[in-house]
Amino acid sequence: MSLPEQDSKILKVRRGILAAFSIIGHFPVLLPVGLITLFAEMTYSGVNNVSIPFYIPLLGVAQADEGRVIGAVISTFLLAETFLRVPFGWISDRFGRANVIIAAMVLSVPTITLSALIHAGQWRLLFPLRAWDGMMAAALWPSVYALVGDTIPGRLRANAMGVINMMYMLALFAGSGVATAIFNANHNPRLFFFIGAAAMAVGALAALIFFRLRPELNTPHPEVDEEDAERAIVKVIHHVSLLTITFTQNFAITLLAPFMIKYIMGPRPQNLGFNLPQLVTLVGIPVLGVGLLALPLSRLGDVWGKVVVVRVAFTSIALALWVFALSRNLGILALAAFVIAVTFAMGIPAWLAIISSLTNSKTRGVTLAGYGTVQGLASVLGPLVAGFIWDKVGHASIFMASAGLVTIAALLTWFTLPEHLHRHGQKQPGTV
Numbered sequence: 057m058s059l060p061e062q063d064s065k066i067l068k069v070r071r072g073i074l075a076a077f078s079i080i081g082h083f084p085v086l087l088p089v090g091l092i093t094l095f096a097e098m099t100y101s102g103v104n105n106v107s108i109p110f111y112i113p114l115l116g117v118a119q120a121d122e123g124r125v126i127g128a129v130i131s132t133f134l135l136a137e138t139f140l141r142v143p144f145g146w147i148s149d150r151f152g153r154a155n156v157i158i159a160a161m162v163l164s165v166p167t168i169t170l171s172a173l174i175h176a177g178q179w180r181l182l183f184p185l186r187a188w189d190g191m192m193a194a195a196l197w198p199s200v201y202a203l204v205g206d207t208i209p210g211r212l213r214a215n216a217m218g219v220i221n222m223m224y225m226l227a228l229f230a231g232s233g234v235a236t237a238i239f240n241a242n243h244n245p246r247l248f249f250f251i252g253a254a255a256m257a258v259g260a261l262a263a264l265i266f267f268r269l270r271p272e273l274n275t276p277h278p279e280v281d282e283e284d285a286e287r288a289i290v291k292v293i294h295h296v297s298l299l300t301i302t303f304t305q306n307f308a309i310t311l312l313a314p315f316m317i318k319y320i321m322g323p324r325p326q327n328l329g330f331n332l333p334q335l336v337t338l339v340g341i342p343v344l345g346v347g348l349l350a351l352p353l354s355r356l357g358d359v360w361g362k363v364v365v366v367r368v369a370f371t372s373i374a375l376a377l378w379v380f381a382l383s384r385n386l387g388i389l390a391l392a393a394f395v396i397a398v399t400f401a402m403g404i405p406a407w408l409a410i411i412s413s414l415t416n417s418k419t420r421g422v423t424l425a426g427y428g429t430v431q432g433l434a435s436v437l438g439p440l441v442a443g444f445i446w447d448k449v450g451h452a453s454i455f456m457a458s459a460g461l462v463t464i465a466a467l468l469t470w471f472t473l474p475e476h477l478h479r480h481g482q483k484q485p486g487t488v
Contacts, residue, residue: 059385059471064251065272067324070141072108073410074220076215076218076292076352076354076355077351077352079208079216079219079321080219080320081292081402082367083207083208083212083216083442084270085204085207085273085274086099086204086208086216086219086272087108087266088262088263088266088267089203089204089219089220089305090219090220090222090223091157091223091259091262091263091266091400092157092161092196092262092263093134093200093220093223093224093302094223094224094226094227094230094259095161095255095258095262096161096193096225096227096232096255096256096259096261097223097227097232097254098169098226098227098228098230098234098255099164099231099252099253099255099256099260100193100229101211101227101228101232101233101235101246102230102231102234102235102248102251102252102419103168103171103191103231103235103249104130104133104228104231104313104314105232105235105253105313105314105316105317106132106231106232106235106239106245106248106317107185107235107239107245107246107248107249107316107319108126108129108182108245108314109126109314109414110239110243110245110314111245111246112125112126112129112179114176114245114448115174115175115177115179116175116176116177116179117179119267120447121385122447123315123443123444123446123447124440124443124444124447125167125179125443126314126315126439126443127439127441127442127444128183128312128439129179129183129186129444130186130313130314130438130439131181131187131195131435131436131437131439132187133181133187133189133190133192133193134190134310134432134435134436134438135187135189135190135432136186136187136189136190136191136193136194137190137191137193137194137428137431137432137435138190138194138428138429138431138432138433138435138436139194139430139432140190140191140195141194141197141425141426141428142225142425142426142429142430143194143425143475144156144194144195144231144352144424144425144426145198145202145421145422145423145424145426145428146421146425147195147367147421148195148199148202148250149202149418149419149420149421149422152274152309153199153200153202153203153206153274153421154196154197154199154203154263154267154273154274154424155198156196157199157200157203157263157316158260158263158267159195160192160193160195160196160199160254160408160478161192161196161231161259161260161262162210162256162257164188164189164194164256164466165190165226165253165256165257165260166253167189168185168187168249168252168253168256168396169249169250169253170185171185171186171249172246172247172250173246185391186461190217194425194428194432196202196260197428198421198422198424198425198428199392199394199421200220201217201220201411201412201424202412202417202421202424203274203406204216204217204220204418204421205280205412205413205420206275206276206277206280206420206425207273207275207276207277208277208280208281209277209279209280209283210283210409210413210429212358213358213408213409213412213413214352214355214356214358214362214365214405214406214408214409215353215354215355215357215358215405216351216359216404216406216409217354217404217406217409217412218350218351218355218357218401218405219350219354220405220408221350221400221401221404221408222291222348222350222351222354222401223329225226225346225350225400225401229339229340232317233340233465234248234273235248235251236300236321236332236335238262239330241356249251251305252363258382259279262377264407278416279326280417281417283413284415284416284417290394293472294472295414297468297472298414298427298473299408299427299430300468300480301468301472302312302411302427302430302431302434302468302471303348303430303431303433303434303462303464304324304434304462304464304468305370305434305461306430306431306434306435306436306438307435307438307441308377308432308440308457308458308459308461308462308465309434309435309439310437310438310439310442310460311438311439311441311442311454311457311458311461312440312442312454312458313438313439313456314393314442314453315362315442315446315451316339317335319451319452319454319455320338321335322334322451326450326451327451328384328389328476333443333456334386337386337390338386338389338390339393341390342390342393342394342396342397346384346394346397346398350401350405351402352479353398353402353406354401354402354462355399356402356406357402357403357405357406358409362406362409362410363410363418363469363473364407365368365402365403365406366403366406366407366410366469366473367466367469367470367473368402369400369402369403369404369406370384370399370403370404370462370465370469371469371470372395372398372399372468373395373396373403373462374459374462374463374465375395375468376393376395376396376399377390377392377396377455377458377462378458378459378463379391379392380392380393380455380458380459381455381458381459385473388440408447411427412424441457442457445457457483
């Protein structure tokens with residue numbers, strides 16, 4: 057390759073990266089939505105993935121029942137989130153996305169705080185408190201994704217969803233990392249509940265300031281209105297395949313979420329037995345690094361085609377999870393974690409862009425909530441099944457189950473996704 061050709065390719069890469077980040081300047085709604093995602097997911101990940109699993113044993117639960125109680129408490133949150141998404145999606149269609157988002161975050165603060173004040177023997181109080189927080193999550197997430205669908209044209213929507221995904225991954229790192237560090241330092245998982253409540257309060261304040269000062273950020277984009285008017289009705293058979301993929305991939309994810317940290321740091325031979333620096337090497341560095349590159353990676357869905365990127369991403373994640381299920385070597389597992397992080401950053405924004413393009417701004421909230429309900433059903437079953445596998449089958453087996461499910465989802469993306477979704481909203485690289 058000649059030097060001018062090399063320079064030309066480097067220039068194209070630089071332009072592509074710059075264009076990926078410039079979307080925030082062109083669509084300022086992404087700033088408050090990104091902050092909302094950061095503060096909310098930081099709280100949810102730290103509470104559900106770390107604090108609850110370490111908190112339950114301190115509240116008088118028998119060791120033989122820990123896995124099932126942890127799964128039941130987390131599933132209570134997810135159950136409330138699942139079955140209330142559609143009503144809240146309908147409310148956001150009628151009364152505005154921003155109003156629902158702000159209310160959900162404000163009303164989460166007291167129950168998250170109260171969760172830290174439970175005494176030994178009172179662990180059953182976590183059920184109503186987590187149910188309320190799940191209800192607020194049901195209000196929050198469909199409104200966030202519907203707001204992005206309303207305000208960002210389809211040709212740029214994977215990149216826009218990448219902003220949400222970037223903040224989600226950074227929040228996952230921050231929430232789980234901070235909660236783990238706190239527990240590792242003083243074995244007191246209660247402290248993160250207070251941090252999470254404060255994060256929700258700050259997120260609510262940021263949303264209130266942005267949307268009150270700039271009410272136009274909560275208004276559908278004219279180009280989106282044109283796309284919605286021209287869009288063909290999606291056939292029922294395609295909804296079935298999309299819903300099946302949604303259920304399968306989320307069931308696979310939530311099998312792992314409640315027990316990931318316990319498996320990595322728990323004592324051998326059932327677990328990996330890694331220490332905190334090894335945990336950071338295995339999970340923290342890949343997630344943080346890829347989180348910072350999430351926008352350029354998400355842009356690939358708009359440039360290459362959303363269906364193509366989804367297929368490649370799901371297949372890569374499935375293969376990496378099989379490595380996680382079968383290996384105990386830190387270097388190999390770190391490489392697999394990096395592959396998962398990279399392909400997650402590519403594929404999930406493209407997937408969300410596909411789902412958000414199935415309807416129009418008048419019903420986008422309730423449609424996304426419907427898909428969220430299916431996702432939630434999978435998320436309810438995931439921790440329950442994972443708790444049983446953890447207690448009865450073996451700790452590493454949750455990775456085998458997850459890898460098998462993602463493999464099924466990957467195969468479905470290759471054989472069932474309609475090609476018109478691939479073509480819709482395509483754009484030329486470098487245009488905004």
